[in-house]
Amino acid sequence: MFFCRLTILWVQILTFIVLLMFFMEGFLGFSFTFSKKTVALHSFLKTIIRMKKITTISELKALLQTDREKGLTIGLVPTMGALHAGHISLVNRSVADNNVTVVSVFVNPTQFNDKSDLERYPRTLEADMALLDEAGCDIVFAPSVEEMYPEPDTRNFSFAPLDQVMEGPARPGHFNGVAQIVSKLFYAVEPDRAYFGQKDFQQVAVIRLMTKQLNLPIEIVSCPIEREENGLALSSRNMLLSDEERKKATKISQTLFKSTTFVPEKSVEEIKAFVKESLSSDPVFRMEYFEIVDGDTLQSVKSWNDASYIVGCITIYCGKIRLIDNIVYKK
Numbered sequence: 001m002f003f004c005r006l007t008i009l010w011v012q013i014l015t016f017i018v019l020l021m022f023f024m025e026g027f028l029g030f031s032f033t034f035s036k037k038t039v040a041l042h043s044f045l046k047t048i049i050r051m052k053k054i055t056t057i058s059e060l061k062a063l064l065q066t067d068r069e070k071g072l073t074i075g076l077v078p079t080m081g082a083l084h085a086g087h088i089s090l091v092n093r094s095v096a097d098n099n100v101t102v103v104s105v106f107v108n109p110t111q112f113n114d115k116s117d118l119e120r121y122p123r124t125l126e127a128d129m130a131l132l133d134e135a136g137c138d139i140v141f142a143p144s145v146e147e148m149y150p151e152p153d154t155r156n157f158s159f160a161p162l163d164q165v166m167e168g169p170a171r172p173g174h175f176n177g178v179a180q181i182v183s184k185l186f187y188a189v190e191p192d193r194a195y196f197g198q199k200d201f202q203q204v205a206v207i208r209l210m211t212k213q214l215n216l217p218i219e220i221v222s223c224p225i226e227r228e229e230n231g232l233a234l235s236s237r238n239m240l241l242s243d244e245e246r247k248k249a250t251k252i253s254q255t256l257f258k259s260t261t262f263v264p265e266k267s268v269e270e271i272k273a274f275v276k277e278s279l280s281s282d283p284v285f286r287m288e289y290f291e292i293v294d295g296d297t298l299q300s301v302k303s304w305n306d307a308s309y310i311v312g313c314i315t316i317y318c319g320k321i322r323l324i325d326n327i328v329y330k331k
């Protein structure tokens with residue numbers, strides 16, 4: 001009861017302040033443009049209006065059209081759900097940069113080349129919505145597969161040479177599926193900015209190129225990797241690891257961190273050998289690849305002088321779970 005009264009009082013005070021700002025702007029010595037007024041009103045309403053859940057593209061477009069007409073900026077964070085602090089760091093960034101933040105939660109079947117991986121991918125929409133609401137997300141877009149793919153998507157993208165290395169050959173069709181869904185989301189939301197994590201290092205490069213190829217006026221913002229205290233990169237897949245595997249998985253990032261301390265004294269080949277040997281000592285791991293690449297072109301480098309931005313990218317199975325991570329060697 002006490003908290004209820006306190007909330008009502010708080011809302012009344014905020015309403016009073018906003019009304020005062022609108023009607024007394026001349027006396028108070030400043031003047032708002034129409035768009036600034038709308039943005040101020042929108043920010044105020046955000047404190048009392050809850051996040052909306054939308055499942056259809058038509059509803060989403062209608063809602064965002066009104067926001068766009070008011071001059072509000074829109075940020076999009078595409079996700080496959082099972083959200084953790086890594087995803088939320090992207091949402092926080094979008095909320096800070098934009099008036100409206102849309103988070104999509106959709107497990108995209110066309111980017112999975114392994115059916116069992118798609119089937120066991122965690123789905124936790126209720127918990128995701130609670131996290132998103134708390135983070136200040138305005139709209140959660142959680143469509144069905146039929147809504148996003150009313151017809152099979154037959155588009156074939158090419159991102160050569162970016163998609164011909166690492167995840168490209170390791171997961172045939174993966175980036176084509178990513179481009180299919182992200183382009184559909186871009187058309188549905190028409191965001192000013194879209195947020196992606198550097199954890200999926202190659203994906204960010206591919207999305208940047210796709211956005212240019214399609215002439216879309218969207219700023220692609222890449223955000224740093226969020227890690228557990230022990231260094232393990234946060235991933236929705238971590239929840240599929242057993243307790244024992246989760247403990248052992250910390251060795252992946254620890255090995256990457258350690259390898260940076262040998263640069264530039266040890267050669268690129270020696271660093272590759274160090275990482276591969278360190279992680280092959282435990283049979284729980286099965287390395288798919290570890291590549292040291294030019295951070296812009298994603299092509300392998302042979303020496304530390306080959307590029308000004310150099311990144312090590314790893315994909316490794318821990319038990320049955322496929323994990324990815326990367327580390328910057330030079331910037």
Ligand code: AMP
Binds near residue numbers: 199200224
């Ligand atoms: P996903 O749901 O795995 O498709 O990821 C959605 C977005 O969150 C992608 O842009 C990822 O790169 C990003 N992401 C996932 N894990 C992390 C992390 N640990 N730190 C920062 N971003 C992340």
